[in-house]
Amino acid sequence: MSRRDEIIDVALRLFxxxxxxxxxxxxIEAAAGLSPGAGGLYRHIGSKRELLVAAFDRVIDSRRAAQQAPGIAEPADPRTAISIAGRAFLGYVAADRDLYRLVLRGGADLPVDLTDLYQRLFQPGxxxxAGWLTQLAxxxxxxDAAAVAAVALSSLCYFAISEFTYGCPPGDIAQERxxxxxxDGLLAQLGARP
Structure with missing residues (x-):
């Protein structure tokens, strides 16, 4: 990890x-181990806003790379495939926890175009x-694959966000349950037996 990446991580956590x-x-300089107020941060990045944009861009690039990476063979059993996909999505949210916390905390006050951020970061998922569900159907x-995908991913987002915002899952239901x-809900939507 480069020094610039370390600074971006620190800034995102503080944000x-x-x-x-x-x-x-x-x-940010103090938390990153730079001399506070000495301007050392500016050797790595141009501004506070640039730190924010770099953090978002890094997450977007990471998601694109993950989508393009050769995957493992998809299980023939829809239940297993859906379960793996749910766990993977929760893993993405957990890995990007600070980004979600930041957007939830003060999205409207961020100096970025949130519509553009949504289109680049979330809509591709x-x-x-939706395309994957269409194949399974x-x-x-x-x-209606787009609607089912929206409901499915939104419920996973809320589950993860509830855990890191409130310290407990919705309904106090364990992740496995x-x-x-x-x-089971997705299988029912697909017309498969749960």
Whole structure:
């Protein structure tokens, strides 16, 4: 990991904890092990806003790389495939926890175009899952893959966000139990036997 990446990580963590507006360059420098107020941060990045944009871009690039990486063979059993997909999505959210916390904490106050961020960061995932669900639905014309994908991914997001925001999952349901019910719900939508 480069020094620039370390600084971006520190900045994103502080932005998530304190809010973007409340976090100062001096605080970021101190937390990153640079001399506070000496301007050392500017050798690695041009501004506080650039730190924020770099953090978002890094997550977007990481997601694109993961989508393009050769995957393992997809299980023939839809239940297993859906369960693996749910766990993978929760893993993405967990890996990007500070980004989610930041957007939830003060999205409207961030100096970025949130619509553009959504289109670049989140919409591709919804589109990919909708395409995958269409394949699993085996050509059913009455199947609304985009709506089912939106409901499925939104429920996973809320589960993860509830855990790191409130310290407990929704309904105090353990992750394994939630994923089992989530998988059964998707199988039912697909017309498969849960």
């Amino acid at each position: 998530a904890e304190q809010g973007y507006q409340a976090t100062t360059i001096t605080q 919804f589109d990919e899952v 085996a050509g059913r014309r009455d199947f 939630f994923l089992a019910a989530w998988t």
